[in-house]
Amino acid sequence: MLKIALGQMNVVPGRPDLNTNTILAMISEAKEQSAQVIIFPEMAIPGYLLGDTWEQHAFLRDCEHYADKVIEASIDICVIFGSIAVDWNKVNDDGRVRKYNACFVAYNGSLLGRDKFPYPFRIKTLQPNYREFDDSRHFYSLRKLSIEMGQKVEDLLQPVTLELPDRKLKLGCILCEDGWSDDYAVKPATIINNNGPVDLFINISSSPYTIGKNNKRNRVFSKQAKELRTPLIYVNSVGIQNNGKTIYTFDGFSTVYSEKGDIITYCPPFSASLKYIDIPLGKTSSIEPITVPDDRNTASIYQAIRFGTSNFLASTGINKVVVGVSGGVDSAVSAALFTDILGSDNVLLINMPSIYNSHTTKDLAAVLAHNLGCHYAIIPIQQSVDHTVEQLSSTKISVAGQASQFNLQVSSFVAENIQARDRSARVLAGAAAAFGGAFTCNANKSETTVGYSTLYGDLAGFMAALADLWKHQVYDLAEYFNEHVFKRDVIPKATISLVPSAELSFAQAVDEGKGDPIIYPYHDYLFRSFVERWNKATPEDILLWYKEGTLEDNIGCQKGLLRTLFPNPSDFIADLEKWWRLYSGIAVAKRIQAPPVLAISRRAFGFDHREAQNGAHFTAKYYKLKEEILNQK
């Protein structure tokens, strides 16, 4: 048996000093527990998502300095950890100093692995460049190194030999993506095993949470361990890291797979922990397989959002928030979330009625505040909005080179946005500063996708904690808060059953059942196909599926909905084109200035789903299909 410690640590991005303290404390504890090996995540010292901080030489040297301290601490214990490795004599493709995303194996104060490799560490072979990942921007991969050295990838992927007092082990050290090699021409684990054989595979990762990703990872890694007939230890970090526009949670969920592919232990998700396991090497595991919690449900989403939001609050030093509450479901869930995290004493809910707000929603906002026990205030906006409209309309504008003057006309649409900005940029921003905190953006993903929001209005705030949830997921979360978190209906049932509405004009009167132009049961799924689908859907795909009668199946909305919503094809097409234009046009402009989004889906706005402000394009085939469909009738 080999006693191994899984160092599922909280990694603070950009803080090698703090991370090294965490590592050293965990090493001490593991030594007290007589562990022979301790494993830390990928990029445990610097953190992973650091933007272009990698271009600071001082930061790189600082990481080297702290890595040395970790190596020094490896007396009588083998310490495996991820960090940046710098070759100061070579350059990356961009001409800056050579940097590797590396796995270090330290033992008794020295680094191992030099025997069949040019460096005393292992480097990442497969570098992800999709979603939030920019590995090739910063790090030099083993594939590039092989070309530079004129060697085969197969020659460079070698195990690390570890000589413990009582045995000699071949460790297969891989980094994160190296274990997800299905789509790559190179399969690192298989090659290393061929150069071994390997006694134990170790995958150090810095892998952000995504709904359902752990479920997939367990399938992929179980298969890998089984095929290679070798135990596999996956160690991932916990914490939050961000790319500026998008905030990711790292859930840890470090897992050990037996050589039969069974899961034999795991660290609890979203929680730093030091876990020990005795691994039987060289013989068949007798440890009973266990099952892990599913991560494809609302409970998992709640856990990720609560963890991400509370960590973001802590990292930015915000401990009081103001939430604008309208009586609707988005702001109610937001209020519940922040109250859950900060406690009701640190949350101020503000209802900001105009003449368009119904008694129904005003009452619901008050009931919500009462249920949550938060501070509560009503700050009406009508006087200020009237003043703005009056001031803009009455101001004389001089005309260049002429004696005449003119006045601006404030239309009802312009007045709608004036209301939204008055609420956020005037009341909430001012109140938050006076309250000593920040105000939240309660946007959901459906409205964010098509820009159904006002810039500097409801799209403002210090973070958008719910903006990666489709409207139907916001409803699910509302129910979850009532049932499982507060265990009573803190979010009023009427808020959940109410027609969603912005209440910015009498045309949006909730009591008359009038509300948003977004028909969530259909558009949630249509929009999702634009953003999250593996091969992103476009109007061409949608129209083809519509023509074939497979659209509802393909996007996953309720069957029979289309016929009800769109009696004839021209209505369907007009609706499709309208939203596609918004999604590709003004909505992009709004997202550029939106608050950071907490990512939970497989494609979050910001740095995950990247986009240009280029406007809408319709393909030649789209126009052909459209003509066929419209001429058919």
Added chain:
Amino acid sequence: MLKIALGQMNVVPGRPDLNTNTILAMISEAKEQSAQVIIFPEMAIPGYLLGDTWEQHAFLRDCEHYADKVIEASIDICVIFGSIAVDWNKVNDDGRVRKYNACFVAYNGSLLGRDKFPYPFRIKTLQPNYREFDDSRHFYSLRKLSIEMGQKVEDLLQPVTLELPDRKLKLGCILCEDGWSDDYAVKPATIINNNGPVDLFINISSSPYTIGKNNKRNRVFSKQAKELRTPLIYVNSVGIQNNGKTIYTFDGFSTVYSEKGDIITYCPPFSASLKYIDIPLGKTSSIEPITVPDDRNTASIYQAIRFGTSNFLASTGINKVVVGVSGGVDSAVSAALFTDILGSDNVLLINMPSIYNSHTTKDLAAVLAHNLGCHYAIIPIQQSVDHTVEQLSSTKISVAGQASQFNLQVSSFVAENIQARDRSARVLAGAAAAFGGAFTCNANKSETTVGYSTLYGDLAGFMAALADLWKHQVYDLAEYFNEHVFKRDVIPKATISLVPSAELSFAQAVDEGKGDPIIYPYHDYLFRSFVERWNKATPEDILLWYKEGTLEDNIGCQKGLLRTLFPNPSDFIADLEKWWRLYSGIAVAKRIQAPPVLAISRRAFGFDHREAQNGAHFTAKYYKLKEEILNQK
């Protein structure tokens, strides 16, 4: 002689339909002029900066459809163009369909180049992944292909054989970065020449403008042509493309280098054009070398900003703007720029005084409007600000679970930001909508770097046209507008000589010489070293240079300034730490929600200089240096 047409076209990103129309029109014209070859830029059909549009299969098929039309048009003329090439039977590293950034050589309706290569096109070998480039996110490089095929890079880099009626030519077709191989282990042009020899090198590019980049490109490409003793034709696109947060101009400046390395012709920058050149092949060029305009001065910056801004206005359909004018230099330059582009009839300048604004600046704003001949209005904010402060202070906030109530306190700092937001989110946003246009963000790079601005206040707007200019460059541009654009002092001299101030409190009274906390003659250069320096500077580097006495030289500010500004080291260190904390902290949060920035420098905020909201870090060596310096005295 070979008659070649340089198709320096305007590429509209994401619009293969429009780009193909442009290409076909240029082919027709070139055929009329009896050109034998016509060359278009890299990614001429799809555009280059498209975010994740590459994940839409329908878009890829659409590009193939339009490429076919271009290939069909290659009768009696060889058409060389860049586009996306898809191998529907293979996958990229991310598992999505295989995509190459490709150069097509079409002649008489067929694609050439199949003889020694698996595809009838050439693919990019060196893919940039720095600055704004994300090539490896979307495209599969020749380096990866060589590993996949088990072949050497050297075997795959082959010239394309073109058999014209009167001769047979070997073309060295490379794409953009392939010509910038100094930092790469692989040198595509040299290898292709070794597999030739090549008669003519063609570099198709999609290369954004950066101050001074053409100067460098001419040095690198001249050297390349000379060393390979082969003429080299560089064809670049014009237009604007964006990554959402950052807008790039493409200046074209297509250039032909003789086999001696001389520049023998070029297309004018920032202008679509079809230029012809007769190239003497196989013998020494007798064409006289010419010189090209320098791109390292204010004239070039003006040209880039005017081109980028006017194209962004056109692409977003904005033809009227509102500019908030304070009497200061940033808003004055912004007003001059938009008036220069849109004409005074389409520009509304608004001065929004509070009790803190001086007669001096109010008068300067009016003079500016008069000089430019723009529409002008004065919309005071004091009444609205007073109402907000009063409303926030007087509202009773109920305390959770208690009968008592409390009031918010609005501090003077909170009131400063209320003013800034009142101006932008209330007045300018409302006025712009009523005027039928958008309002501008007049921020410069100095204040953007450290977040000396108010979110939803002066940091709001549809675009930040000047946010990649340091304050001293804004002054240069102000002088340039007066001297070279308007040829009179439209920007009042007093605006240029005034102390820069936000005038948000009596502590910032311009008439008393009180203004911004940023000391531009020093901080401009300090901040530049954080952002734009090749190896980004950090407090550790700054302190080391300070200690050595080389700081002024290293950051490029005026000599002798430090001694004047900071009588003792502790003042210097306090200043350094303050700005570093702001730059790494709240300023990142503000930039996340800032408007899109027009890039002109070698590192623009947004998608070029990428960053995470991680807060400030000081290295171990920094603390050591600080201690040494403070103990020395």
